[in-house]
Amino acid sequence: MTVTLTSAIPDIFFLPEWGKAYESQDHGENCIFEFRNGTGHVFYQFIKRPIPIDAGGMQFYDTITPFGQSGPLIVECEEGKEKELAGAFDGAFQVYCEENRIVSEYVRFNGWLNNAKDFSHLYGMDNRGITMYIDLTVDDVFMQEFKSGTRQQVRRSLKNGVEVEYDFTGATIKEFHRLYTIMAKKNDIPDHYMFSEELLAESFNLLEGKQFIIYAKYGGEYISAALYLHHGDFLHYHLAANDPAFFNVAGNSLILHEGCRWGVENGKKEMHLGGASTDALYRFKRGFTKTEPLDILTGKKVRDEDAYALLVEAKKAREDIQNPSHFPLYRG
Known part of the structure; x- marks a missing residue:
């Protein structure tokens, strides 16, 4: 069965027009990578960013998902084969990264669709807090x-x-x-x-x-x-x-x-309120909902270990790394 893109995309943060609208916020170009095989279909939207570090005259890039919560999304899949499909997607995307000099990848997964469950084994995962919503x-x-x-x-x-x-x-x-x-x-x-x-x-x-x-x-x-x-x-x-x-x-x-x-x-069915950077904002938003918050999960992955190390050393040679816990480190 052929699934049209509009009907397959369940939330606005995955739409191509969303990525296009917000690509300048992350100083890059909105890109879409789609993977299909006999098992299913994965849709992935990301911002490809030039890395502003001179590394021997070679221009490298990294990726980040557009502002909001999205990440790779399984559009259709044979029942019970989600992990298999995710692994095949990851292999194909690795080749894409090598061909396009993409060094690292940062994913802001979608909490309400919980697409992290299908891909978390492929990334280094972090919990960045909670996001709240109202049950409509x-x-x-x-x-x-x-x-x-x-x-x-x-x-x-x-x-x-x-x-x-x-x-x-x-x-x-x-x-x-x-x-x-x-x-x-x-x-x-x-x-x-x-x-x-x-x-x-x-x-x-x-x-x-x-x-x-x-x-x-x-x-x-x-x-x-x-x-x-x-x-x-x-x-x-x-x-x-x-x-x-x-x-x-x-x-x-x-x-x-x-x-x-x-x-x-x-x-x-749901109205999402987002997270809260202060206790006062948290109390304000929680006043509108009695549902339990959702986790904000992010994934990180180095796609080219050698280039990543080269860029980190080039950054250190130029200036101190201000935030050693930042990923990717060369942007820290």
């Missing part, structure tokens, strides 16, 4: 998933007269980026983690029909926003943007409640 299949998300304190925040926001507004086209991206920048400065987010206004604007062209913004407005002013993504069964609370001066009216809580409402009405 319960009878009443507001009462069954939200904790009492969170329900009070939503009610307070409505009582304060906070209103919601949707943008499905990206027409208001300048306003979103204004709030996003305010939040980033307050939280001391480094510039290299920030998304540019241009990238976000272009993403609405590449991901047409698959993302939207929900705003909270108070007194006619935009005070909070969230950029949502969706594909298949999954809805994602992708980026938040808030003006801290208005936290007292709880606009962000109303935006999450509204996102859940949209997800239920549009047949989504």
Whole structure:
């Protein structure tokens, strides 16, 4: 049976248009490697990055999966032969890496699809924390998933007269980026983690029909926003943007409640909230869900041992390695 790409890809982070939209964030080129044999079909999207180290005049590359959680994905497979298919894929990808001077590979696996279970034996694995989600299949998300304190925040926001507004086209991206920048400065987010206004604007062209913004407005002013993504069964609370001066009216809580409402009405099964870099953010997100968090798993693999060692030595000769635990080490 032939499986079309659109129907086979279960989540937005695996879509080619997603990789294309975010390739500049990792300073590389979005690539797709597909493997098929008599056992099944593996789809793998990654960013191929030039390594900015002079190693005897030879240009080497490494790979990282696009921003988000994806990795190699088994699209179809004979029952019980997933590990066999994964091994054959790995052998074919090794040849590809040798032909394209790819030295190392870093994979951010997808927690809700758990594709790591099929490939973890092929990589050095690390647990990078947890990601949270809201179960949208319960009878009443507001009462069954939200904790009492969170329900009070939503009610307070409505009582304060906070209103919601949707943008499905990206027409208001300048306003979103204004709030996003305010939040980033307050939280001391480094510039290299920030998304540019241009990238976000272009993403609405590449991901047409698959993302939207929900705003909270108070007194006619935009005070909070969230950029949502969706594909298949999954809805994602992708980026938040808030003006801290208005936290007292709880606009962000109303935006999450509204996102859940949209997800239920549009047949989504899960709304993903992502992880949390601080205790306060963790407590805020956990207030919206009583489901157990999922692990964030990453995989790393050296594809060319000799070139890897050469690049590490070249980096050491040029400057100190600032982070000895970083992978790949030559980028540490």
